[in-house]
Amino acid sequence: MHCLVFPGQGVQHKGMGDGLFARFPQETVAASELLGHSVVELCRDDPGGRLADTRHAQPAIFFVNALAWMDLARDGRRWDWFAGHSLGEFNALVAAGMLDLMDGLALVGRRAELMAEVTGGAMIAVVGPHAERVEAMLRGAGLNRVHVANHNSDRQVTVAGERPQLALAVKVLRGPGVRVLPVPVSGPFHTPLMAAAGRRFASVLRGFAFRSGHTPVMSSITGAPFEPEQAVRLLSRQLSRPVEWVRTVRALRAAGVDHFEEVNGSTLTALLSRIADGPAGTDGTPATGLAALVNQPAAAARATEEHV
Template sequence: MTAAVVVFPGQGIQRRGMGARWFDRFPDLVARADEQVGYSLRRLCLDDPHNRLAWGLFAQPAAYVVNALAYRALRADVLEPNRIEPAAVLGHSLGEYNALEAAGVFDFATGLRLVLARADATCDLPGRMLAVVGLDRDEIAAALARQGLPDVTLANLNSAAQTVLSGPAPQIAQAQTVLRAAGARLVTRLRINGAYHSPLMAPAARPFAAELRRIRPRHPRVPVICNVTARPHRIETLGRRLTEHLTHPVLWQPSIEWLLDTLPGRVDFYEAGEDGVLTRLIQHIENDMRRRDNDTARVGATKEDT
């Protein structure tokens, strides 16, 4: 038995040329999105003449729309011809809105409306984000504590070897130096302005929660895994969870591990996007789980021998 899971990347995929293969393919959806945002998303994503993709106010709707185009292409080219019905969907950070749209919790326009409200509520808030590869989370916490950087917090738990941090820009700059000295293989500031998934996003919670109260979500056609809990969303708590999503870390690794442990048989992941960043993270998580299982089996065999 094989289960299919569709995953959606989040903010951070933005770059000049993004989505080039899909804009001409889905002109009606693009036209509807352009009318809703009030500018040409095609021009923004393909040319970005004013460097607006560096701003969350533009990067968030751009990522949402390109993800939606990518999902429609994936569905038409791969899922439907092969009669593949997803057993679950999930998105990384902003991609959660695409997962909810794909599962029918709300329509494309409602999802875009929420993303625009999220972008508006968060775009002026301070802070930066930092990707760290090669240190586990205990080692990161110890290094930050030694340096006295209490406001740098976990933002994305991507895999055992990759964590993203959020915090005030000066502390993020210090953390970059500290974590390199602690032995991290790679420490990189993300192309995102703002300390998403951290307490610094708290001022955005109230205005965004007000927008969430205006929607009428539907029950999902398939489970949508919540970034905040690493478990399926429940309609009765959707608004609360999406508000918490601003200030709580993305539990990506726990979400993938839960799916791999819960779904029967083999799990095939399909990424609605063009960079494959989530596919690579999932491969790392799967490899780590296999190593842990092998280590457990070896320990068990050793105990039996003794």
């Protein structure tokens, strides 16, 4: 079985979408009108470094993801499952027929605005220890305003929270066999500190229609198939709950997926060989070798960029 996965924020770069906009002129014009600026100029030129701003990055990534999927699908390509990492889940819902493209773009735009309003936070990537160990170290140090935000692989998580406590968390977490890397975001995304923004986003979501699709989507929050009636609850909680990418990949494999393909980069496929089919051993070594599932090579450092 084949699954197409969609990345989230962190994959944006100057020149992304090159060649896609000309192949989908009607959609590109409609997207620019909805956003109030030229999506082509934003992605091609990155004027003023706006792609570093989540308010611009999220809609741009969503739209380029969507065009990349449409470009594959127009050649008759079909998949058995879809999944997306955080923001990418909106693309998965569009691809599955559960959400209209322009509705998805409008939702992502509003999502980005609400997330940008929560300031004073930051995020780090932690490579080495398991998520449970990271949580234990944070709580043991009395740090209750920082949280594990993304479970990206068996030995890679991101931690987000308020800047003062996050600075202390860096000191607590650093040690032999542990790498701590900054992630360029301005908010404590995917933590309880985003709860108010999540509630506001729920009100926005209630104004949009979700329907039964033609292809299943695996939720990156629950690691279970996404149901349209859960849309408001799951997509709003996405802002304040950790992204369970490890659980999602394991659930897809358990459902029979043996081939993963990614649009707009290779961040997620690069993580596959670092996710065991079941719980990792005490030393963190995956139980089975899964390198054959990685369709596109990528450096480990690139994989740490996927965060929103």
